[in-house]
Amino acid sequence: MGIWQPRHWESEVDSGVPRRERRSGEFCAYIPDLLTDAPLMLSPATARLLAEAETAVRRLDRRSAHGLASLSRFLLRSEAIASSRIEGLAPSAKKIALAELGQSEDVEGLSDTAVLVANNMTAVRDASQTIADTGTITTDHLLELQSSLLTDAPRLHGVRTTQNWLGGSAYHPFEAEFVPPGPEHVEGLMDDLVEYMNGAAHSPIVQAALAHAQFETIHPFADGNGRVGRAIIHTVLTRRGLSADSILPVSLVLATFRDEYIHGLTAYRRDGSSDSRQVVEGKETWISVFVEAVLHAAERASELADDIDALREEWTALITDRRKAEGRSRALRSDSAVTLILNDLPGTPVLTPVTVARIHGVSPQAAHTALETLREAHVLETASIGRGKRAFLSPDLLNLISVAERRLASTQFDTRLSPPNRPVPARPL
Known part of the structure; x- marks a missing residue:
């Protein structure tokens, strides 16, 4: 069962910051239920929505839109930009494409930003495909994906050995938006996660939804959790054969509807036994948010296919x-x-x-x-x-x-009606 575990935080900061940032005290960290043991019950409405989403994805995957799969790396580069904490407008598609060319040929005048984004794109694409193609996923595969994204920060590679948290102060977890499980729980939870990813107990979309939410809840790394968590979505869908070319920009849609995304993850993290009403409803809330994102992603990818044609x-x-x-x-x-x-x-x-x-x-x-x-x-x-x-x-x-x-990046998928809500390329002239 998922529980909020009381823990003690002992500050190691002696000076240099305000006193309120140096405090020690009690806080709670969330330990999720194991995926392989937890039952899943969906309402008829959610089941119908899920069937609609799977039909939309399979219809898209059957289209003969040459090159659509390759274009996904350009759509997904927003993740690399956001994860690299680049502020302002994103590099243009031209700059990123030239930086990709620079990986195999000499290209002068490339910006550091464009090179960073192109390298991250390549790392995610290659590592995700390796995981999708492997017979049995292990924690080491996810560790390799994380290290490929953090080539310039080897000290951050691997499973964390300290408590982490999301939001709030950089010095203590008392004002955090969410506190993942303590480091002593991470290894067992990760073993359970990859065991679940190796199975087929649920439909591909449900499996991708639960694997992503569980990974983000465990937050097993000191850095790179967001990028690996998003890669898991596409890896599961590819591995299960639903989206053979990983063309669905699901994670970009989730980033656009951030409030709904956070609401869904928060609902997923309810405490109680796995068959209790509040936990069952919480999982269904998250799955509904995710399935809606898949539907939006399939519609947008279909529009892109029409544009390419x-x-x-x-x-x-x-x-x-x-x-x-x-x-x-x-x-x-x-x-x-x-x-x-x-x-x-x-x-x-x-x-x-x-x-x-x-x-x-x-x-x-x-x-x-x-x-x-x-x-x-x-x-x-x-x-x-x-x-x-x-x-x-x-x-x-x-x-x-x-x-x-x-x-x-527009909540109405039309920048004339709703402006982009995260860094994106400048409007083409």
């Missing part, structure tokens, strides 16, 4: 017009370098001849010729990335990514 039609028309102007009426071959680039462009909106040759297995000369063809057709434009070096990019696609991210 519209862009593809524009690209095809531009190429067709260009070829007609040159007196060529035959359609492009399906294996031509131009066609290969266009098919993959949503996932790789910034390219060089080297990148194209590596991804598509064409010669550097064929890659360069194809990129120039797309530039002349006004599908791509160029940007300098160093002395005598150019990258080719799709401005329309990069603008779409920024617009979509801004929409996801």
Whole structure:
């Protein structure tokens, strides 16, 4: 059963801060129930909502919107930004894409912020996919994910050995918004969490909801809990086959509706036996909040897929017009370098001849010729990335990514009706 455990805090601060920050005393920390032992009962209304959400996700996953999965890393970069405590406007999609290019090629003029976000995106994507593909998840997998996000802070790696808390004072837990379990409980709770993640006792969406809430409640690390907790959502959905490409921006929707998110987590953290009315209702409250977020995420991802399809039609028309102007009426071959680039462009909106040759297995000369063809057709434009070096990019696609991210930060998913409520890229010109 979940309980609020009385604990004693002994201050270790002797001087340098106000006396009220140096106080010692009693506080309560929450120890959640084990996931593998707890029963789950959902009302007919919540069960219907859950079925609707799963249908929406499966319908989206069946769509043949090439590149939508790759675009998810741009949508999810807001998490990397927020978790890195970057203030102000987010780096633009163009800057992030160039920073991603800089992971495999020399690119000059990159900002530290863009590089940090791109590196975090890559770390989360790679580590999450490793966890999704593994036969049995262990606590070590989550530890590896955390350490990959905190490469510059090795002292913070691993399961915490001290009491932590959320909100309030930096010196004591007495005014905290929430106090996780003491460090002596963390190992057992984490073992239970990964055991639950390895099973299939509940539907994929319910499993993702409970795993995320339990992880955030345990708060097992000194830092990086938010990023790992959000990665768990996408890992569970991918692992269970509901969202094969992790294209759902569920965590961004939860961040947009922060008040509802906190309300749901607070309800989840009720004390009492696992079959008591207040605990059952608390879990259902959280699951309802999460399922609503999944529905919103599926709707937004479907809209993005429509936008991408519209862009593809524009690209095809531009190429067709260009070829007609040159007196060529035959359609492009399906294996031509131009066609290969266009098919993959949503996932790789910034390219060089080297990148194209590596991804598509064409010669550097064929890659360069194809990129120039797309530039002349006004599908791509160029940007300098160093002395005598150019990258080719799709401005329309990069603008779409920024617009979509801004929409996801609006409580009405329309920045004309409700402004973004967290750092996002500047509005495209």
